[in-house]
Amino acid sequence: MTKHSIRLNALVKLGIFFKEYYEYAKNNPQLDLNSNPWFKAFDETITLAGHKNGWFTPDNILFSIKTWGELLEHTELNNWLSPYDPGNNSAKSVAVIMAGNIPLVGFHDFLSTLITGNNIIMKLSSNDKILLPFICSYLIEVEPSLKDAIEFADGKLENFDAVIATGSDNTSRYFEHYFGKKPNIIRRNRNSVAVLTGRETEAQLQALGEDIFRYYGLGCRSVSKIFVPKDYNFDLFFKAIYPYNNIVEHAKYANNYDYNKAVYLMSLFPILENGFLMLKEDTSYASPIATLFYEKYNSLAELKVTLENDTDKLQCIVADGFTTDEIPFGQTQRPSLTDYADNMDTVEFLLKL
Known part of the structure; x- marks a missing residue:
C-alpha cells in the first residue's frame, strides 16, 4: 500500500x-x-x-x-x-x-x-x-x-x-x-453574517439559532451579525430562537450576558433582548458573547456590494437566494471538507511545497 x-x-x-x-x-x-x-x-x-x-x-x-x-x-x-x-x-x-x-x-x-x-x-x-x-x-x-x-x-x-x-x-x-x-x-479575524429579508420561515429562523448559539458564538463560522430590512419585525426572530433559551444556564455565557447588558445600559445604548440574547444596532461584524449585532439595509443590491467589498472580513454568509456562495440556515458549523478557512486551499498549498 x-x-x-x-x-x-x-x-x-x-x-x-x-x-x-x-x-x-x-x-x-x-x-x-x-x-x-x-x-x-x-x-x-x-x-x-x-x-x-x-x-x-x-x-x-x-x-x-x-x-x-x-x-x-x-x-x-x-x-x-x-x-x-x-x-x-x-x-x-x-x-x-x-x-x-x-x-x-x-x-x-x-x-x-x-x-x-x-x-x-x-x-x-x-x-x-x-x-x-x-x-x-x-x-x-x-x-x-x-x-x-x-x-x-x-x-x-x-x-x-x-x-x-x-x-x-x-x-x-x-x-x-x-x-x-x-x-x-x-x-x-473573520466573522459570519446572515442576510434576512423578512420572508424567512420560522424553521429557517430557528435553524439560524444553531448558527448563532453553537459553540456559544465563539467560532469564525458563528453568525455574529444579521442584516435586516428597515421595517423588519424582530418578534418573529425572537419567537423562533426561543428554544435556545437554556444557553443562559451556562455560567460563563450568563456572566457575559450580564456584563455586556450592564455596559450597554450604562452607556445608554438601545438594545433589544429576550433574557439570553441581546440585539444591538452596530456597523461592526464582531459582536461580544451573548450579543448579536444587526444593521438595516436599503436594498439587497447595495448590501451585496458592501459584503463583496468586505470579503476578506467574512467567513460565511447565511441566506436564502441572496448570493451564489451562501450557506443555508443552520449549516455554518457543518462545513464540508472543501470549505477552506479564509477561502485558502490548504491541500493545494501543501502539495506545492
Missing part, C-alpha cells in the same frame, strides 16, 4: 471511532459494560478538556466529533481529494499553529497535512491542548507509522518547511514577522 492509502485508511478508522463513540456517549454509557476501552479514556479526556476550558462542554465536543465522524469516510475523503494528486508527494515538515476558540478547530489543518503525505509539528492553543493529543494517540495505535509524522511543540518551533497559522489580526502581524520567509498560510 502507498503511504497515502495507509494514512487514508487510518483516518477512516478514526472516523469510525468518532461515530461509535458518539453513539456510546449518547446512549447512557454507564450501562455499556463491554465498551471499547478507548471510550472510557475519551470520556476522561473530554471531562479534562472541559475543566481546562469552560466553553468546551460535552455537548459541543460531541457535536464536533459527530461532524468529523461523518466526514472521515472513504467516499467523502476520496471526493475531496479527487481534484488533487496527493499520492506522490514528498514529505515536508509543516508547522501548524492552532487556534483554540472551539473544540478541534485546527483539525482540518491536521487532516490536510497528514493526508497530503506531510509531517506535522503542532503548536496547540492553551485553550485546546487536550483533545488532539488524545486523538493522535488513537491514530498512532491504529497506524504506528504515523508516530514519526506527528509532533507537538511546546517551545520554539524549529526545523519546519512551511507554516499554517491561525490567529487574530494582531497575532497575524507577529506570524508574518517570524514566518514570512517560509511558505505560509496566515489567517486573521
